[in-house]
Amino acid sequence: MHGTVEDWARAAASRRAPPHPGDTARLRALRDDRLRRRFLASRLLLRTTLGALADRDPDGIVLARTALGRPYAPDLPELDFSLSHTGSLLAVAVVRGGRVGVDAERPGRPMSVLEHRMCTPHERAGLDARGLRGTARDAELLRLWTLKEAYAKALGTGLRHPPRTFGLDPADPAGRPTLPGTLSTATRTLPDGTVVGVVSAIGFERGSSRSADDEPVP
Secondary structure (H helix, E strand, O other): OEEEHHHHHHHHHHOOOOOOHHHHHHHHHOOOHHHHHHHHHHHHHHHHHHHHHHOOOHHHOOOEEOOOOOEEOOOOOOEEEEEEEEOOEEEEEEEEOEEEEEEEEOOOOOHHHHHHHHOOHHHHHHHHHOOOOHHHHHHHHHHHHHHHHHHHHHHOOOOOOOHHHOOOOOOOOOOOOOOOOEEEEEEEEOOOOOEEEEEEEEOOOHHHHOOOOOOOEO
8 A cells, every 4th residue: 555645644634633642752753844744644554554454443553663663563463564655655565474575766766876785696697687777777776676675674674684685586696584484576666656666475473473673662
């Protein structure tokens, strides 16, 4: 699911209700009004999405963060979700009984300048073999970047695994950190050119989806 900060911030303001009790500490820490609006918008989008999937009152859904900042809903352990934002876009991905990560990036970035920081040798060789140059290479690098960011979010390990140290191709000798379950990747390009990458792993015991770092923080 995706939406805009403007639409969801407007919806949050129209409710004319105090912020959710679980959000007050984060709001106090945000001094920039734009960041506060985006935070409120993203929380309403998350709660609305989770409420619809779990048949729950969105206002009753508590959101927490792991020690590494990954959001989760303690009362909905069967649902895993991820949030991304770029510009005014908010994107949410949710899976049941697994792990998921989502990343959204606007088009037009000169990704080739980041290639040596994000690609394994196997991936760079693949780009060369396909003869990709210029904007075509940038577009493929942007697609790969969103998937790698989404994979890292699904892992919930933050920046512990730099993008250049792992590959998503099973044939890549670099390998990748283990994400239990059946791995799926998907890329969607929105009408404005924004690229959204989603990585999910489905089909494993819920307890195995938590690491030692998956502890709540205030």
